[in-house]
Amino acid sequence: MSSEPRNHHNLIDALGAELVPVRRLPPPWRRAAGWLLVVAAIAALLFAHYGTGGMLRRWEGTPDLAWAGVGAVLTAISAAWVAFALGVPGRSVRWAWLPLPPALLWIGASGLGCLRDWIAPGTVVAGPHQPIGCLQFIIAFSVPLSALMIWLLRRACPLRPVLTAVLIGLASAAASASLLEICHEFDAAASDLLMHALAVVLVIGANAAMGGRLLQSR
Amino acid sequence: MHASLTADGGLGLDGVFRRPDSRVALSATPASAQQEADQRRAAWMAAAQAGDRRAYERVLADSLALIRAAARRQGVPIDNVDDVVQETLLTVHRVRHTYDPARSYDAWITAIASRRAIDALRSHGRRDRREVHDEQVLDMQSDHADATLDTEREQEARRLRAAIATLPPGQREAVEQLALRERSLAEAAEHTGRNAGALKVNLHRALKALRNRFHGEP
Numbered sequence: 001m002s003s004e005p006r007n008h009h010n011l012i013d014a015l016g017a018e019l020v021p022v023r024r025l026p027p028p029w030r031r032a033a034g035w036l037l038v039v040a041a042i043a044a045l046l047f048a049h050y051g052t053g054g055m056l057r058r059w060e061g062t063p064d065l066a067w068a069g070v071g072a073v074l075t076a077i078s079a080a081w082v083a084f085a086l087g088v089p090g091r092s093v094r095w096a097w098l099p100l101p102p103a104l105l106w107i108g109a110s111g112l113g114c115l116r117d118w119i120a121p122g123t124v125v126a127g128p129h130q131p132i133g134c135l136q137f138i139i140a141f142s143v144p145l146s147a148l149m150i151w152l153l154r155r156a157c158p159l160r161p162v163l164t165a166v167l168i169g170l171a172s173a174a175a176s177a178s179l180l181e182i183c184h185e186f187d188a189a190a191s192d193l194l195m196h197a198l199a200v201v202l203v204i205g206a207n208a209a210m211g212g213r214l215l216q217s218r
Numbered sequence: 219m220h221a222s223l224t225a226d227g228g229l230g231l232d233g234v235f236r237r238p239d240s241r242v243a244l245s246a247t248p249a250s251a252q253q254e255a256d257q258r259r260a261a262w263m264a265a266a267q268a269g270d271r272r273a274y275e276r277v278l279a280d281s282l283a284l285i286r287a288a289a290r291r292q293g294v295p296i297d298n299v300d301d302v303v304q305e306t307l308l309t310v311h312r313v314r315h316t317y318d319p320a321r322s323y324d325a326w327i328t329a330i331a332s333r334r335a336i337d338a339l340r341s342h343g344r345r346d347r348r349e350v351h352d353e354q355v356l357d358m359q360s361d362h363a364d365a366t367l368d369t370e371r372e373q374e375a376r377r378l379r380a381a382i383a384t385l386p387p388g389q390r391e392a393v394e395q396l397a398l399r400e401r402s403l404a405e406a407a408e409h410t411g412r413n414a415g416a417l418k419v420n421l422h423r424a425l426k427a428l429r430n431r432f433h434g435e436p
Contacts, residue, residue, distance in 0.1 A: 007300075008279075008303055008307070010418060011304060011307055011422060012278045012279055012307065013415065014415050014419045014422065015278065015419065016274050016415075017271075017413065017414070017415020017416070017418075018415055018416065018419055019274050020269060021267065021268050021269035022267050022314055022315035024318070025315055025318075088318065088326075089316060089327075089330045090325035090326035090327075090328070090329045091329075155315065156316060157309075157312075157316045157330070159329055159333040
């Protein structure tokens with residue numbers, strides 16, 4: 001220690017002099033659970049309004065839509081946890097791959113909808129204006145969900161802010177797509193899926209551009 | 219600029235440019251000894267989070283070799299390693315609440331140090347590019363070298379005075395007392411009614427802000 005430059009020890013003395021007890025950051029799973037609870041509350045409100053009948057009927061007729069829904073939910077859960085985990089220094093950046101398998105399920109199962117030549121019972125193929133509604137829905141829900149997650153990360157220390165912001169975008173977009181599933185009235189046509197994909201890319205891109213900067217304060 | 223305090227606790231602006239020699243990185247130690255040391259540091263940091271100053275100073279002093287090793291691994295030149303040590307100590311102070319005592323302390327601080335090392339490499343890269351450019355300009359105007367240098371010095375002094383004037387009051391006071399008037403810490407503390415620790419921290423923050431301003435760091 002005595003061989004260390006004097007200025008390091010002066011700085012350590014100075015930091016010691018202004019030391020105050022701190023409240024520890026809750027573990028990532030608890031913060032992720034808090035965020036997911038808000039998503040679950042919104043889902044409960046949507047179920048109360050739309051009921052479960054329409055969604056279950058579509059899922060019965062076209063199981064790939066159900067798998068896409070499951071994939072979106074799992075993507076939201078895993079991406080949310082990883083975003084919070086990356087806010088703690090020392091966590092392996094390899095965790096960022098965790099949402100990839102459920103995201104592939106979500107995208108892959110949704111894409112299958114384009115290949116099918118039958119339509120889910122009780123639904124119609126989306127008209128030209130309906131996909132715009134999907135785009136608006138996903139973006140409208142993603143913005144507050146992303147903002148909430150950035151707020152929950154305000155005390156964290158994301159050493160890779162842009163990657164964290166991308167995961168925030170992915171979690172928010174996946175959660176919004178899951179919520180959309182509750183009130184989605186029409187089957188997955190190519191134009192509809194294109195809008196979903198566009199919405200997800202927009203949400204992730206906006207987060208990477210803006211969220212990265214917001215998270216870079218430390 | 220480089221933030222450093224002189225051995226007697228006072229500071230001249232020339233000290234700002236000093237780059238102390240770097241010391242050796244971590245030597246190879248058996249895995250069990252490293253694990254033991256990690257656990258010891260984890261316990262100290264946990265106590266520091268609760269406000270134990272002695273444990274805090276111990277863990278920071280004990281972390282210097284880890285920080286140096288991380289900086290060297292990232293490829294930081296030996297002359298700049300001490301800058302990374304100072305930046306890492308300041309970051310640790312800001313984000314100490316993010317450490318989870320159930321996890322490795324060494325992984326936590328190494329991640330922070332690696333990040334600060336990358337930041338240092340980027341900022342030095344930018345600075346080097348600018349300095350090369352400045353040299354080319356100087357060569358082109360060799361006839362007016364003396365006059366140009368005098369003007370540049372005056373401009374630099376003006377810029378420095380203007381930058382100091384924009385600092386927050388506490389930081390400005392620390393720079394004026396310790397750097398410009400070259401008062402000792404004890405004299406400055408007596409004169410301002412602040413304790414020496416607060417003055418030192420304010421000085422470090424001021425130097426960091428000035429360095430960012432003059433070297434264009436974000």
